[in-house]
Amino acid sequence: MAQAHEHGDGHAHAPHEHHDHAPAVTRGNRRAVLFALLLTALFMGVEAVGGLLSGSLxxxxxxxxxLTDVAALMLAWAGFHFGRRGADARKTFGYQRLEVLAGFINAVALLALVLWIGWEAIGRLRAPAPVLAGPMLAVACAGLGVNIAVFFILRRADTGHVNIHGAMLHVLGDLLGSVAAIAAAVVIHFTGWTPIDPILSVLILGLILRSAWRLLGDTLHILLEGTPPGIDIARLADDLKARVEGLAGVEHVHVWSITSGRPSATLEARLAPGGDPRAVTAAIKRALAETWGIGHSTVEVVWEDVADCALEATPHRNR
Structure with missing residues (x-):
């Protein structure tokens, strides 16, 4: 068994082992997300061109x-693709945070898009512009069909995966956008009332703004290493103290995420008199994984009667 080695702080630490933190992803998930991404991105371009040619905002x-769908699908695919790359000495958590960086950039771009379309909508309400209802209706109907197809592609994948589930929610929201565009085309065709186009575009902006704002908040929270949703540090500490035999208390608890759905934790555990450090460490890691969903944790054990003596447990991989 590996021997503990001394650090400059006077504590003894067990050596860290190298672990691959990449999530397990099936080939079917990757293919479904990639196909849905390509299909959505292709028609997004078609719809943008159709909007410019028909004059439909x-x-x-x-x-x-x-584009929010493309962002969600791209994040899912990036999480799958880069998550497969193993960690190394320079990037000990691999490339998983690229997913979060991409999400932050997408959120900022979407907010800029909201501002531009909102400005254009105000201008068109003041001075209505002609809209070609026929091409607009054809493109909107095709967009609805593409969204339905993408939804069923994703539904055949592992919908329990957080990224795929999030992408499906985005697609469902986009279905409403397609329906709004169809409604605007029908109104313009039968009544000639073109202000319906910028009015409904503003309603669609609400969907974009909601998705972009949530994406921005989620990515910023991860980049700032905030506590993952659903984890209360005080409750976690109390739960460990109540459940783990030989544990007097925990201090300096830090919980964060490298990427979405991948929480990690470090903490200092104070042993009760007679407590077995190895048993306490194993019990803490088991409780963190099973109750709190924290698969990667580092525990430093401190004895009450020896102030400068500590043992840092090696990361534990759950099987």
């Missing part, structure tokens, strides 16, 4: 909302 806004 609602179509352009719906293309912008499809």
């Amino acid at each position: 609602a179509l352009i806004a719906d293309a912008g909302h499809m």
Whole structure:
């Protein structure tokens, strides 16, 4: 068994082992997400061009909302693709945070798009522009069909995966955008009332803004290493103290995420008199994984009667 080695702080630490933190992902998930991504991105371009040619701001806004789908699918695919790359000495957690960086950039771009379309909508309400209802209706109907197809592609994948589930929610929201564009085209065709186009484009903007704002908040929270949703540090500490025999208390608890759905934790555990450090460490790691969903944790054990003596447990991989 590996021997503990001394650090400059006077504590004894067990040596860390190298672990691969990449999530297990099936080939079917990767293929489904990639196909849905390519299909959505392709039609997003078609819809944007159709909006420019027909003069429909609602179509352009719906293309912008499809960009949120592309962002969600790209994040899912990036998580799958880069998560497969193993960690190394320079990147000990691999490339998983690229998913979060991509999400942050996408969120900022979407907010800029909201501002531009909102400005255009105000201008068109003041001075209505002509809209070609026929091409607008054709493109909007095709967009609805593409969204339905993408939804069923994703539904055949592992919907329990957080990224796939999130992408499906985005696609469902985009279905509403396509329906709004169809409604605008029908109204313009039968009544000639073109202000319906910028009015409905503003409603679509609400969907984009909601998705972009949530994405921005989630990615910033991870980049700032905030506590993952659903984890209360005080409750976690109390739960460990109540459940783990030989544990007097925990201090300096830090819980964060390298990427979405991958929480990690470090903490200092104070042993009760007679407590077995190895048993306490194993019990803490088991409780963190089974109750709190924290698969990677580092525990430093401190004896009450020896102030400068500590043992840092090696990371534990759950099987």
